[in-house]
Amino acid sequence: EAPIPPPTIPSIILENLPTFNSAFRFEERLRLLETSFSEYRQINPFADAVSAIPDIIH
Numbered sequence: 001e002a003p004i005p006p007p008t009i010p011s012i013i014l015e016n017l018p019t020f021n022s023a024f025r026f027e028e029r030l031r032l033l034e035t036s037f038s039e040y041r042q043i044n045p046f047a048d049a050v051s052a053i054p055d056i057i058h
Contacts, residue, residue: 037051
């Protein structure tokens, strides 16, 4: 018996599906995190040392 192919999904439905980015507001949350960390670095010198670690490792 031949396998039954899956049904095709109309492209209009696919176009209206939310992307990962929009579904979880990733860009907005990342921007907020960057802003918060930037403000934190201004009041905490230890944060500068932590943020320099990736540059030291590479």
